[in-house]
Amino acid sequence: MHLSLWKQHFPAFACQNDKVLKQLMDTAALVSLPAxxxxxYPGKTCENYLLLLSGSVKAQIMSADGREVLLxxxxxxxxxxxxxSCLLGDNRYPAEGFTETDVSAFAIPAAVFHRCIEQSAFFxxxxxxxxxxxxxxxxxRMEALSFGSVDQKLAKALLASKSQTIQKTHHELAxxxxxxxxxxxxxxxRFESYGWLRLSRGSIVIVDADALKRVLVTVDEH
Structure with missing residues (x-):
């Protein structure tokens, strides 16, 4: 049942006196996926409810002009x-998901998920x-992508790193x-020409964070 992992990552599950929930924990399979x-992917049937123990997965859609849009x-x-959403509505996936790192997760079969939804108030x-x-x-996130200038979105993305050096390519930032x-x-x-950044291959160094913060409160008129 991997009780130690449940206690470490989802302790609220482990301390419940709930027979149906215990059956869910017994049934859950520990899966590992490489980065x-x-x-x-779009159209795929949803077969399991996943609870991540470690790693990261990104969900994204493709826009009409072929751009990847992170959800x-x-x-x-x-x-x-x-x-x-797919499990509750008995729908297929409308987007795609990829592991960003090695991932470890509990996979709970759809039938067990539905039974627990019906019978366990906690779950x-x-x-x-x-x-x-x-x-x-x-x-x-969709509101942030839909509104605001490119300058504001870029400044926000750069400052979100909380680090002076950002280890990302231009594609990843986009x-x-x-x-x-x-x-x-x-x-x-353009930001680099202003003296706000220093660009190098695969990384961006913030030179003037205050200038980027000012961009966030300035309406772009261009």
Missing amino acids: GQQVF YHVRAGDSCVLTT REFVFHSFSKRLADVIK LDMGSVREVVSRHLK
């Missing part, structure tokens, strides 16, 4: 909002609370922003 593996990350302690509350929180995060590499590269070079 870069596709977890789901959200699933990290340790999280569940996937698209997986939950039902856990699933809907997690789903609500994750959905709110996705909506906030994916985070829901933009394209060419646009991001052009704005990064």
